[in-house]
Amino acid sequence: MTFSAIHPDPTFDRAQMLRRLADETFDVVVIGGGITGVGVALDAATRGLKTALVERDDFASGTSSKSSKLVHGGLRYLQQGEVRLVYEALHERQRLRKNAPHLVRVLPFMIPILTKDGVVSRKIARLLGSSMWMYDLTGGWRIGKMHRRLKRDAAFEHLPTMPKERLASAYLYYDATADDARLCLTVARTAAAAGAAIASRCGVVSIGKDASGRAESVVVAADGNEITVRTRMIVNAAGVWADDVRALAEEQHPDSIRPAKGVHITVPWAKVRNDIAVVIPVPKDKRSLFVVPWGPLPDGTFQHTYVGTTDTDFDGDVDDPLCTEADLDYVLRALNASVTTGITADDVTGVWAGLRPLVKSASSGRTADLSRRHSITTNPAGVITVAGGKLTTYREMAEDTVDQVCERLDIRARCVTKRKRLIGASGFREPTAGSPAAHLALRYGGKAAEIESLIASDPTLAEPLLPRLPYVRAEAIYAVRAEMATTLDDVLTRRTRARLFDRRATVDHAAEVAALIAPELGWDAARTAAEVDAYLAACAEEVAAVTAVVAVAAVPETTVSGDTTP
Numbered sequence: 001m002t003f004s005a006i007h008p009d010p011t012f013d014r015a016q017m018l019r020r021l022a023d024e025t026f027d028v029v030v031i032g033g034g035i036t037g038v039g040v041a042l043d044a045a046t047r048g049l050k051t052a053l054v055e056r057d058d059f060a061s062g063t064s065s066k067s068s069k070l071v072h073g074g075l076r077y078l079q080q081g082e083v084r085l086v087y088e089a090l091h092e093r094q095r096l097r098k099n100a101p102h103l104v105r106v107l108p109f110m111i112p113i114l115t116k117d118g119v120v121s122r123k124i125a126r127l128l129g130s131s132m133w134m135y136d137l138t139g140g141w142r143i144g145k146m147h148r149r150l151k152r153d154a155a156f157e158h159l160p161t162m163p164k165e166r167l168a169s170a171y172l173y174y175d176a177t178a179d180d181a182r183l184c185l186t187v188a189r190t191a192a193a194a195g196a197a198i199a200s201r202c203g204v205v206s207i208g209k210d211a212s213g214r215a216e217s218v219v220v221a222a223d224g225n226e227i228t229v230r231t232r233m234i235v236n237a238a239g240v241w242a243d244d245v246r247a248l249a250e251e252q253h254p255d256s257i258r259p260a261k262g263v264h265i266t267v268p269w270a271k272v273r274n275d276i277a278v279v280i281p282v283p284k285d286k287r288s289l290f291v292v293p294w295g296p297l298p299d300g301t302f303q304h305t306y307v308g309t310t311d312t313d314f315d316g317d318v319d320d321p322l323c324t325e326a327d328l329d330y331v332l333r334a335l336n337a338s339v340t341t342g343i344t345a346d347d348v349t350g351v352w353a354g355l356r357p358l359v360k361s362a363s364s365g366r367t368a369d370l371s372r373r374h375s376i377t378t379n380p381a382g383v384i385t386v387a388g389g390k391l392t393t394y395r396e397m398a399e400d401t402v403d404q405v406c407e408r409l410d411i412r413a414r415c416v417t418k419r420k421r422l423i424g425a426s427g428f429r430e431p432t433a434g435s436p437a438a439h440l441a442l443r444y445g446g447k448a449a450e451i452e453s454l455i456a457s458d459p460t461l462a463e464p465l466l467p468r469l470p471y472v473r474a475e476a477i478y479a480v481r482a483e484m485a486t487t488l489d490d491v492l493t494r495r496t497r498a499r500l501f502d503r504r505a506t507v508d509h510a511a512e513v514a515a516l517i518a519p520e521l522g523w524d525a526a527r528t529a530a531e532v533d534a535y536l537a538a539c540a541e542e543v544a545a546v547t548a549v550v551a552v553a554a555v556p557e558t559t560v561s562g563d564t565t566p
């Protein structure tokens, strides 16, 4: 049977979704296709509500593709006294591991204990030890392994680029990781399979109200047309744009979100050589960064290591957060204080910058100290806004939100997402670590069979999509046929994560990838060229921000990856 004979996913067809948005009346329309919005759509659809979700760009194109990619309680939130948040997050971590075992993977973490002038601070070691116990007791144990202390030599093996003379010992504990954009897309597809009408590139431009002032519809712009979507309730899950959406139905812009920028950088793994994630301190700042290996290879090594995150107030254009030269310096300085390989801007192969949609509090402290708990508010027009929270806790945020939707609609329907397996969980078999099969299995789970069937119909699709990266050509085809990718950037940045890890490879081969997907998307030569131009311009802007070159269109002389073109 050919791939097209078994249509990849008829429940996730954008044209069909747009027709449904125009024709049907929904119980709830969710605005925003980040992890919060897709979580709400899944919860609502699986409770039997007639559900729609509209995303103005691509799924996860906001913050949900730019996180640290950890499904965790967050040791540092315990240190800030947020015991309940950590307890709930660790519970969610466990549920996600069961419901999406292909995507949410256990990741060991090491916290090195360093000496200062040859002496270990007993106070720091004791504090860290108690935090470890608390983390385990708060729910860390659910992962099946407790923390332990590592001797100096064992710790050094996990990060052999450390200055060994400063290393005293370390703590090892366990958390989990997931490709954030893929998790978001998978939740969206699961919601669609449960009956939700979900469309990307479908932004809300206005909210319609009835005579009593209650919101009763949203108008979305899609493909140059406007569609009025009729609904009984609206959930605003627009992340850092949530205030802008609220302003469509309120007299004033509410100004309730405080965006905090966080950046990550990617370097070749050989420069760091960590076989597990490591938490490193930032000198002269009471913060730490994660150093995470990415792209496992069959010999136990990795392709890249990414490092982040910063946490700073952001008052720029929320549509376009960028990693600046100062951000890069901050991360490199911290990294070089913990490794001896002298990593420079020229080693950096990728960067990403995201905005945390933190809810403003009375205190005006650092964004790093603001709570990661979520808030749910309802405005006089009846629009429910859910904001804040974490990738890890999206399911719980969704449950709380849909409880309120049901209450307002006077519907009794229990949440069923605690045990709802996400698409790909069924048919997933644990692969051999680092094998070629593992790459597909850990991205698509049981759906990897659909990629394999594509390859069976055309063996050239087994060839690499880009040099130095694990993706195959079939994945780009699958992205546009089955995963609602509609642009070159969707394929290179979110369906694959190629741009985050090796921007140079994507820039060099953007035209080839565009030519591969063009027939699938019905692009003519002009449209294909425009897609490539748009992608290169976005990469050039990213490079320019890091190298402090102001002109966006100009190709900088030097770039963070040592390139001379973006």
Ligand SMILES: Cc1cc2nc3c(=O)[nH]c(=O)nc-3n(C[C@H](O)[C@H](O)[C@H](O)COP(=O)(O)OP(=O)(O)OC[C@H]3O[C@@H](n4cnc5c(N)ncnc54)[C@H](O)[C@@H]3O)c2cc1C
Residues within 6 Å of the ligand: 031, 032, 033, 034, 035, 036, 037, 054, 055, 056, 057, 058, 059, 060, 061, 062, 063, 064, 065, 066, 067, 068, 069, 070, 071, 072, 202, 203, 204, 205, 237, 238, 239, 240, 241, 245, 260, 261, 262, 263, 309, 353, 354, 355, 356, 357, 387, 388, 389, 390, 391, 392, 393
């Ligand atoms: C640097 C960083 C690191 C992080 N690391 C972690 C981590 O490791 N683990 C963890 O648990 N959490 C982490 N987080 C937090 C987590 O990433 C966020 O809480 C989460 O992604 C927010 O998702 P969201 O859906 O609320 O927002 P978004 O993902 O931004 O989604 C909002 C969506 O709304 C859409 N939208 C806006 N306006 C409209 C409109 N008018 N019509 C239709 N759609 C619209 C946008 O296009 C966007 O896609 C991190 C955050 C940052 C910034």
